[in-house]
Amino acid sequence: MAPQLLLDCFCYLMFCVALAxxxxxxxxxxxxxxxxxxxxxxxxxxxxxxxxxxxxxxxxxxxxxxxxxxxxxxxxxxxxxxxxxxxxxxxxxxxxxxxxxxxxxxxxxxxxxxxxxxxxxxxxxxxxxxxxxxxxxxxxxxxxxxxxxPTDTIMGGQNLSSGAELISSLSETSRSSGRFHLIMQTDGNLVAYPIDFTINSYWSTATFGRWNLHLNLKNNGLLSLRDRIGGNILSLSNNSLYLSYPNMQRNKAIAYRATLDTDGNFRLYSHHRINTNSISTTTMSIIWLALDHSCYVNSICGFNSFCVERNKTVDCICLPGFKFLDPNQTFLGCHTKVEEEGCRAYADNTTTTSSYNFSTVENLVFGGSESPYFHQTMKRKEDCREFCNKDCSCVAAMFQNGICDKLKLPLKYLRRNLNQSSITFIKVFSSDNKHGGSIPLSPIQSPSSIVSRKKKKYVLVLVLSLTIASFLCIVFALSCFFIYRRRIQRYHRMSRNRSSSLSGDFALRLFSYDDLEKATNGFKEELGRGSSGIVYKGVLLEVNKVVAIKRLESKIGIQGEKEFQSEMSAIGRTHHRNLVRLIGVCTERSNRLLVYEYMSNGSLADLLYKTDRRLGWNEKVLIALDIAKGILYLHEECDAHIVHCDIKPQNILMDDFWTAKVSNFGSAKVLMPNQSEILTGIKGTTGYSAPEWNKNEAITVKADVFSFGVVLLEIICSTTKMEVDETTRTHWVYKCLLADELYKLVDDEEVEEGILERMVLVGLCCIQDEPEVRPSMKNVLLMLEGIIGVPAPPHIQLLLSVFPNM
The missing domain is CATH 2.90.10.10 (Bulb-type lectin domain)
Structure with a gap:
């Protein structure tokens, strides 16, 4: 009996194997x-x-x-x-x-x-x-x-593997590669980007930090992210697909497909076959989509146009004063004849004041991560329009909820949202003037006026030369008596020049000393101390807003005044979610105070070493990304490129939502156009400053890259119980990497090994001695996000030969 039972079981097993x-x-x-x-x-x-x-x-x-x-x-x-x-x-x-x-x-x-x-x-x-x-x-x-x-579609039973992508088709009639792609990133995040702007994603599953996930579409229509062993990480659709589509219950789906459509939206479709009077037809239904509104897709409409949805269809409309690049392909965007040179010529030409006027468009909003190049609090929309009118580079100004944003060409990722109460003022240049709508570069002049102006110029030069010579003789004779007075006058002149530039260049709010003394209740609650002053907590009573007020030492001298101006010159030009925002300043008499947004969760240094709160691995990764984005904005994306010169944990502050923001611009240097390096006597903090500081060499943005690398390794190793200087930590990290023992860097912390290795490699690439070997901050961010690969840091073997006992 038993042998017969075993034989039956064996036969049944063979049948199942054969069937499979x-x-x-x-x-x-x-x-x-x-x-x-x-x-x-x-x-x-x-x-x-x-x-x-x-x-x-x-x-x-x-x-x-x-x-x-x-x-x-x-x-x-x-x-x-x-x-x-x-x-x-x-x-x-x-x-x-x-x-x-x-x-x-x-x-x-x-x-x-x-x-x-x-x-x-x-x-x-x-x-x-x-x-x-x-x-x-x-x-x-x-x-x-x-x-x-896959090209633009996966079917039921198909996967989009880690590192693979879908690329949309160009149009419904052309299957060529289009304008959008959906990437299953190696870090586990499924992300949609415009194909030409891989930094500006417009949709993602926010599953960053998972390693080697894949997108799977089952035969029953379940679309989900799964790990290597098939575990469900995130369901995008669900098994109750028919609940909202009663007609589907009567006509079972013959196929499911997920497609990155030509408009950049990722949609899940079901196909059904319907038999009516012996005639078979096929219908298609959308059962899930990534974005409810197609206008939320970045680059759905090109530059200088905005997106409008009407009855589930998308229209691209040119802003006033702009024309379509191709009326048959409106998604390519719009253009205008006005050039930046013409704008600058207009700024010096008072005869063309009627060359443009303002048109208004209501309910526009920005999409993606685009930011205005200037951001200012204002009470009236008319003030916002005038604010743009006085700025040659300003093409449009958006006013909403007491905030005025200035915009310049090209205008990107605009869409209309009727729930927003914004008003956008756009400069529209006249098309009926004799220059065909362009701003004239210079007025036409007669030969006699040119000769007359040259004679006046020579007389003026002669008078000025004699005046300057006389003045220099007097200064030389009396210099021993007026050296001190000159120093005082120089100090006050710097203050007056800086104060007068606030409203013109940066439009920061000017506070009185009494206002800030009341806001801080007599400067009682101290938040921290720095080399040049003390930071206090305060409340702006008229708006009931908590702020941080940095009060510089009363006797700051010439160097302190330079640092004060440097800090305003740098941060006054910026507006980014990963930079601490400067609200205003006080320059009454010898008082120098800066008013910042309040960062309630302290500094990164406090989180790493002084609090009982232990950062989780995912929090560390997000903080590193926040810092990288802030530095990238300073280096490449703001109006004037800036070298921070003092990146360290004490200068990284955390807001209410634990977003990391770069602060303290006292050592920052603003690069002029076409300038890539600077000579400065101010040095960064020991342990975080790049080697070129100690060699008295020119400083570039790569100095900030070095400092970021040190901070990144410090974030990674913060849970270890090892108290060492930065040099020893770096050598230890190298040793753990070569020995394949990176787990020692994080103790018993649960981490994704692939992401840990990537972050360590990025940190080591950043701290190379030679600036040209270090990656740019843009590449640092792309490497951290897993979009591009990380090269092996050079000189590892050389380092071990120098430190054989590591």
């Missing part, structure tokens, strides 16, 4: 043998799946043909994969052949060939009912399949 194997095998009746071929106009033009639901072959595109896979439908098919999508359409005189020597070749009319699937020794092919076209070896193993190389 047969399920993965192609249908013998549907195998495509060697020597088979297709042509665009001669039957067969395609190879069908067993159920005739999918086909692989030639389909019409414009006046030519393309090779691809499509879902059969009535009245039209749905293309789900295209070969060589960016090549021109094929003529009708081409042939697709599975050759006798096991290659799938596309022969042109000139008898040139292209290989589909970079494999050989193919025994047969199969178009499967899943929508997957597969090339097999003679032992039925898969050599190549379309599911491994």
């Amino acid at each position: 194997v047969s399920g993965s095998m192609p249908n013998n009746s549907n195998l495509i043998g060697l020597g088979s071929s297709l042509s665009p106009l001669v039957q067969p033009t395609s190879w069908l799946s067993p159920s005739r639901l999918f086909a692989f072959g030639f389909y019409q595109e414009g006046s030519g043909f393309s090779v691809g896979v499509w879902l059969m439908g009535s009245p039209e098919n749905t293309i789900i994969w295209t070969a060589y999508r960016n090549d021109p359409p094929l003529s009708s005189n081409v042939t697709l052949q599975l050759t006798e020597d096991g290659k799938l070749l596309l022969w042109t009319e000139k008898m040139e060939n292209k290989r589909l699937g970079d494999v050989s020794s193919v025994a047969f092919a199969s178009m499967q009912d899943s929508g997957n076209f597969v090339l097999y070896s003679k032992n039925f193993s898969v050599l190549w399949q379309t599911f491994d190389f």
Whole structure:
């Protein structure tokens, strides 16, 4: 009895194995043998799946043909994969052949060939009912399949693997690569970007910090992110898909597909076959989409235009005074004839004051991470318009909720939102003036006026020369009596020049000393101390806003005055979520105070070493990204590029939401246009400053990169119980990396090993001795986000030879 039971169990097991194997095998009746071929106009033009639901072959595109896979439908098919999508359409005189020597070749009319699937020794092919076209070896193993190389679509049963991407099609009639891509990043985040602006993402799953996830679409329509062992990390759709679509319950879906559509939105579709009076039709329904509003897609409309949704369709509209680059392709954006040179000529030419006026557009908002180049609090919209009117570079000004934002060309990622109460003032240049709408570069002058002006110039030069010579003689004779007075006058002159520039250059709010004394209740609550002053907590009573007030020493001297001006000159030009915002200043008499937004959660140094709160790994990663974004803005994205010169944990502050912000611009240097380096006597903090500081060499933005690398390694190693200086920490990190023992850096903390290694490598790349070897902050951010690879830091072996006992 027992042997018979064992025999029955064995037979049943063999039956199950055979069933599973047969399920993965192609249908013998549907195998495509060697020597088979297709042509665009001669039957067969395609190879069908067993159920005739999918086909692989030639389909019409414009006046030519393309090779691809499509879902059969009535009245039209749905293309789900295209070969060589960016090549021109094929003529009708081409042939697709599975050759006798096991290659799938596309022969042109000139008898040139292209290989589909970079494999050989193919025994047969199969178009499967899943929508997957597969090339097999003679032992039925898969050599190549379309599911491994998606274009803009994945089907039920298909994955988008880690590092892979979908690229939208150019239009509904062209399957060429379009303007958007969806990347399954190696850090586990599924992100959608405009294809030309990979920093400005417009949608993501926010699953950063997971390693090697993949996007999976099941045959039942469940779209989710899964880990390597198939565990569900995040469901984008759900199993109750039919609840909102009662008609689907009567007509079971024949297929599900997830497509990055031409408008950049990622949508999940179900396809249904309906039989009515012996006539079969196919319908399609959207059962999930990434964005409810297509206008939230960055670059859905090009530069200098804004997006409007009407009845689920998107229109791109040029801003007043702009025209479409191509009226047939409105998504390309708009342009104007006005050039920056013309603007600057207008600034010096009072005869053309009527060359432009302002038009208004209501309910506009920014999309993505775009920021205005200037941000100012104002009470009236008329003041905002005048604010832009006085600025040659300002093309538009947006007023909303008491805030005025100045904008310059190009205007990006604008959309209309009727729930927003903004008013945008746009300079519209006259098109009926004799210059055709452009600002004249200079007024026309007669020869006699030129000669007259030259004579006046020579007389003026002579008078000025005599005056200056006399003045220098007097100064030389009396210099021993007036040295001290000159120093005082120089000090006050610097103060007056800086004060007069506030409203013109930066438009910061000017506070009186009494106002700030009341706000701080007599400077009682101290937040911290620095080398040049003390920071106090205060409350601006008229708006009930908590602020931080930095009070410089009363006797700051010339160097202190320079630091004060430097701090205003740098931060007054900035506006970014990862920089502490400067609200205003006080310059009464000898008082020097700066008013900042209040950062309630202290500094990064406090979090790392002085509080009981222990930062989690994901928090550390986000803080590192915040710091990198803030420094990148200073280096490349703000109006004038800035070198911070003192990046360290004490100068990284945390707001209410634990967002890290760069602060303390007392040592910062503003780079002039076309300037890439500076000479300065001010040095950064020991342990964080780059080697070029100690060599008295010119300083570039790479000095900040070095400091960021030190801070990044400090963030990583903050949970260890090792109290060492920065040099020893760096050598220890190198040693752990070479020994494959990075876990020692984080003690018992739960971390993603891949992300830990990436962050360590980025930190080591940043702290190289030679500035030109260090990456730019843009590349640092891209490496941290996993968008580009991280090179191995140089000189590791050399370092170990110098420190053999590490």
